[in-house]
Amino acid sequence: MSLFLAQAAQSSIFTAPAQSVTLWMLIGMAFLVGLALIAGLTYLPTNLRKPLIIAVTFIGGIYFVLYWLWPQPIQYSPDSRPLNGVEKVGFWLKGSQGEIANIVNVLGGFLIGLGVYSLLRIHLSKLVKQQKDWFFSAVLVGSMVLMLAVGFMNWRTTLQDPDLMFSPDRWTSVNRWFNLLFDGMMQQMDAAMFSLVAFYIMSAAYRAFRVRSFESTILLGSALIVILSLIGLVVTAWDNAILSRFDSQFANNFTLTTMAGWLKTNIQTSGLRALDFGLGAGLLAVSLRIWLSLDKGAVGNS
Amino acid sequence: MLAQVSVPPEYSAWRGEQYMDTGWFGVAFTLGMVFLIAFNIVRAHRKSDIYIRRIAGLNAIDEAIGRATEMGRPIVMVPGIGPIGPIVFQALSIFASVTKTAAQFGTPIRLYCSSGPVLTVAQEIIRDTYQTQGVPERYDPDSVRFLSDQQFAFAAGVSGLMLREKVAAAFFLGDFFAESLIFAETANAIGAIQVAGSTQATQTPFFIAACDYVLIGEEFYVASAYITREPVLLGSIVGQDWMKIAVSAMVLGGSLIGTWQIRPGAGRDERLRRELMRKQPDLQGAALEEALRAYPPTEAIKIERTLGPRLFTQDRSVANSLKIVREPKVKPAETPAEAGGEE
Numbered sequence: 001m002s003l004f005l006a007q008a009a010q011s012s013i014f015t016a017p018a019q020s021v022t023l024w025m026l027i028g029m030a031f032l033v034g035l036a037l038i039a040g041l042t043y044l045p046t047n048l049r050k051p052l053i054i055a056v057t058f059i060g061g062i063y064f065v066l067y068w069l070w071p072q073p074i075q076y077s078p079d080s081r082p083l084n085g086v087e088k089v090g091f092w093l094k095g096s097q098g099e100i101a102n103i104v105n106v107l108g109g110f111l112i113g114l115g116v117y118s119l120l121r122i123h124l125s126k127l128v129k130q131q132k133d134w135f136f137s138a139v140l141v142g143s144m145v146l147m148l149a150v151g152f153m154n155w156r157t158t159l160q161d162p163d164l165m166f167s168p169d170r171w172t173s174v175n176r177w178f179n180l181l182f183d184g185m186m187q188q189m190d191a192a193m194f195s196l197v198a199f200y201i202m203s204a205a206y207r208a209f210r211v212r213s214f215e216s217t218i219l220l221g222s223a224l225i226v227i228l229s230l231i232g233l234v235v236t237a238w239d240n241a242i243l244s245r246f247d248s249q250f251a252n253n254f255t256l257t258t259m260a261g262w263l264k265t266n267i268q269t270s271g272l273r274a275l276d277f278g279l280g281a282g283l284l285a286v287s288l289r290i291w292l293s294l295d296k297g298a299v300g301n302s
Numbered sequence: 303m304l305a306q307v308s309v310p311p312e313y314s315a316w317r318g319e320q321y322m323d324t325g326w327f328g329v330a331f332t333l334g335m336v337f338l339i340a341f342n343i344v345r346a347h348r349k350s351d352i353y354i355r356r357i358a359g360l361n362a363i364d365e366a367i368g369r370a371t372e373m374g375r376p377i378v379m380v381p382g383i384g385p386i387g388p389i390v391f392q393a394l395s396i397f398a399s400v401t402k403t404a405a406q407f408g409t410p411i412r413l414y415c416s417s418g419p420v421l422t423v424a425q426e427i428i429r430d431t432y433q434t435q436g437v438p439e440r441y442d443p444d445s446v447r448f449l450s451d452q453q454f455a456f457a458a459g460v461s462g463l464m465l466r467e468k469v470a471a472a473f474f475l476g477d478f479f480a481e482s483l484i485f486a487e488t489a490n491a492i493g494a495i496q497v498a499g500s501t502q503a504t505q506t507p508f509f510i511a512a513c514d515y516v517l518i519g520e521e522f523y524v525a526s527a528y529i530t531r532e533p534v535l536l537g538s539i540v541g542q543d544w545m546k547i548a549v550s551a552m553v554l555g556g557s558l559i560g561t562w563q564i565r566p567g568a569g570r571d572e573r574l575r576r577e578l579m580r581k582q583p584d585l586q587g588a589a590l591e592e593a594l595r596a597y598p599p600t601e602a603i604k605i606e607r608t609l610g611p612r613l614f615t616q617d618r619s620v621a622n623s624l625k626i627v628r629e630p631k632v633k634p635a636e637t638p639a640e641a642g643g644e645e
Contacts (some may be wrong), residue, residue: 046430069329109416115448118421122444133466186455193454197480200487200512207490208511275503275519281545282330282523283501285339285538286388294343294534295395295526 034110036228054293061291063100069091119144147181154178221261318532338548339541344376346537354539359497359515360528366471366495367403375470380485381459382476382500383453389501393476394424395526398431400473405435413446414465416456421448457481461488474498474513475522478505486512499525 016023018293041049057165072090082088123137153174158164164175171179209220239255250256289295308450315399346352370377379400397413404411413428425446432441449459464472472489474482478500489496490512498509499517509516517525520542525534555604562568569575571594578585578593585593 029528036470080316108419111422112451113418115415115418115421115451122447136462141315168321186452189458190452190454193484194480200483201508204483204487204508204512223348272503275506277546277549278520278542279501279503281335281542282392282520283388284335284545285542286392288336288339289534289538290388290391294538295391 342541343537346533350537359517362515370470371407378469379473383416384477
């Protein structure tokens with residue numbers, strides 16, 4: 001059994017009763033310790049911070065390298081018992097996965113907090129000083145506070161009744177406000193932004209598909225075939241005209257469906273796979289450099 | 303009756319070694335690739351004249367910074383919307399090079415992040431860059447900002463800021479998805495020079511259509527080596543090229559072997575049929591089919607070869623359903639037809 005699981009089985013803050021004062025107190029203390037750690041790291045001189053970053057990167061990296069390369073149980077339960085050293089490491093890697101994910105989530109939570117702090121610092125300062133475009137900052141801060149407050153109150157109501165959001169007849173005003181803000185506004189604005197892509201595709205295509213050089217002419221021709229092959233009326237007219245005029249199997253090669261299919265299968269797919277190979281090779285090299293801190297920079301050894 | 307495979311007792315459920323399940327070759331190949339990179343990094347330290355071909359998108363970086371400096375407008379940089387990882391680090395290392403030049407000329411920069419961890423690392427890198435250039439006072443903490451971790455809220459935020467601040471140059475490098483075109487077209491609308499590159503192969507065409515310069519595929523990873531000429535980076539680029547040669551050779555070899563395997567008449571069932579007909583010319587029609595059925599199906603043989611003796615608990619049902627057998631129970635000499643003939 002992994003070390004982490006062995007610890008989890010004993011009494012800890014994770015086993016404190018839900019909503020109890022002890023739990024909230026411990027969470028608060030952990031939060032303060034986390035803040036102190038972040039503040040300490042922020043004000044640590046660069047020459048001291050670098051070795052720490054290099055060490056943490058290497059240790060974190062070695063866990064994930066082992067996680068993927070070390071033999072692991074495929075049917076694991078906390079009751080399983082290892083037989084030898086290899087199995088012990090395999091069990092530890094498998095068992096500690098959840099704990100590592102928790103650590104990463106907690107770190108992510110703190111870093112989101114830093115992001116929100118940065119956002120608020122910039123926009124509140126803009127508001128206070130009434131700088132240019134301060135109105136947008138007011139909208140942002142107001143929306144953020146409103147969404148946080150309503151979201152939190154809504155979450156409290158759904159704690160007792162998880163199916164509440166699926167039964168509008170039982171909604172309170174908080175649930176209605178949340179629905180209005182999230183489904184009624186945020187989702188719609190998201191969709192509106194996404195729909196802009198359709199218009200941008202048109203304007204980008206207009207600029208790109210011009211006969212300026214040999215390559216752009218090939219691009220234009222290929223794009224035209226693929227675009228036309230998606231229009232049913234054109235496909236029917238073209239394919240029927242080809243097949244009725246030329247009574248041979250060879251003519252089938254010149255139907256829109258066949259040409260577009262050939263372009264997508266033989267040209268597009270192979271091109272994308274070649275790109276993916278290159279990207280995969282690059283990713284492996286960069287990952288290795290970061291893990292071993294060979295790069296110069298914030299995580300490097302400069 | 304077909305016999306079922308009996309799983310040896312020593313292969314208990316836990317023994318699902320990944321490299322045994324999926325084939326040891328994948329792990330060995332990855333380690334081989336790592337060796338190629340490591341070897342070339344060491345080699346690059348000794349040999350400094352490694353050539354990297356000209357990349358237009360990277361040559362355009364200085365042009366873009368120069369333009370922004372002349373116009374007195376900011377440069378915007380976006381490291382994608384992906385989580386913190388090698389892609390973001392690579393994007394930030396290119397941005398550090400951009401910032402280095404911008405810091406020398408006092409050109410304002412804007413770096414927009416879509417996640418807290420990226421913001422933290424980006425702030426660190428940009429602050430360090432200003433310090434190493436000897437102009438720490440020019441670093442503006444507000445130049446590196448977190449906007450939103452929601453895809454389109456981030457897209458709206460970046461587009462709005464680019465429009466309001468009328469940026470002169472835009473660098474979009476990293477993991478981009480549907481928002482790529484929103485960024486590129488907004489930058490184009492305000493006349494900004496755009497240099498882009500995405501690790502998402504599906505987004506690269508959008509950037510090609512909308513941007514002035516695009517880093518395609520692995521050019522994104524080559525960028526920092528191209529700019530800095532660091533031996534470590536140059537060596538890893540050569541390692542990547544060797545990897546690609548190895549992968550290409552495997553693809554070519556695999557294609558040839560695959561073509562040879564599927565040549566007419568090369569299938570196992572066809573070979574079995576020919577062998578049976580040669581050995582027992584009397585076997586014909588239904589009797590021949592019956593004799594052939596005594597052999598395990600091809601698919602079952604394939605699975606058995608893959609898993610071999612390592613059939614695990616959850617695979618047993620698959621094995622059983624496919625009626626995997628180790629040896630044909632009825633040998634050609636003992637086919638039902640022949641047995642019937644003897645009777």
